[in-house]
Amino acid sequence: MEHTVGFIGLGIMGKPMSLNLIKAGNSLTVFDLNEEAVNSLVEAGAVAANSPKEVAERSDVIITMLPASKHVKEVILGENGVLEGAKKGSIIIDMSSITPDVSRELATVVMKKGVEMLDAPVSGGEPKAIDGTLAIMVGGKEPVFESVKSVFYGMGKEVTLVGDNGCGVTAKLANQIIVNLNIAAMSEALVLAAKAGIDIEKMYQAIRGGLAGSAVLDAKVPMILDRNFIAGGSIAINLKDITNVMETAHEIGVPLPLSSQLLEIFHSLKVDGKINDDHGSIVRYYEKLANVEVKRG
Secondary structure (H helix, E strand, C coil): CCCEEEEECCCCCHHHHHHHHHHCCCEEEEECCCHHHHHHHHHCCCEECCCHHHHHHHCCEEEECCCCHHHHHHHHHCCCCHHHHCCCCCEEEECCCCCHHHHHHHHHHHHHCCCEEEECCEECHHHHHHHCCEEEEEECCHHHHHHCHHHHHCCEEEEEEEECCCHHHHHHHHHHHHHHHHHHHHHHHHHHHHHHCCCHHHHHHHHCCCCCCCHHHHHHHHHHHCCCCECCCEHHHHHHHHHHHHHHHHHHCCCCHHHHHHHHHHHHHHHCCCCCEEHHHHHHHHHHHHCCCCCCC
């Protein structure tokens, strides 16, 4: 079935995801406060809308990709929001990373209006958003999920229905714990090796094929050695996610000692002016402690 798709939130992830939806042959209506982002999508063949409401009026599938819970609530439930323009039977797919509570609350509200909702956050950062190979974890009803599968495959490669509403964002929180603690563990090792004076590149080659090897290691070690901290996934976004992790965990009675430490590391980097850096910048927190820099030998 052909869908008319709307996309709200053309940021670091949303913009390349939208471009891929156009490439996949979807007709696309877009909205963002950033006019430059909107114009680049219009050049690629999208139609610009003046509000989230107008996006919803023109689309049967409305995707939101926004920074945090408050923005998602505002865009969906606010004045001139998606719900004011959405037709009965249309589907809202929130691909932002928000809390499971807010996600379930939104699903309940929109369903009362005869609109369906899926939460479908992504993993893979900007590089995978650009090449259309994101991992997408979805929460919601199976028939709704099945009806929009083709839309998901326009943006991602691995698409998994995890469970009911709220399950996608819960999976994303788990994902963020693993990714960011991996970067922290790797950072401790790199800083130790750097201060011990061994060749980091050779050490990386020596360990990447063993049990310490990981997607994180392969993505981040080359960036760190190049001193490239341009954000694919920023400290700001990951700080928000780990804050959501701790809030959710404490609500349901799950102590997370390592994640709580990670949150303090993020706050420390924020104070140090590194909020817009890539989360590979976690290494710089450790470098400061040890007064050493991880670089090529």
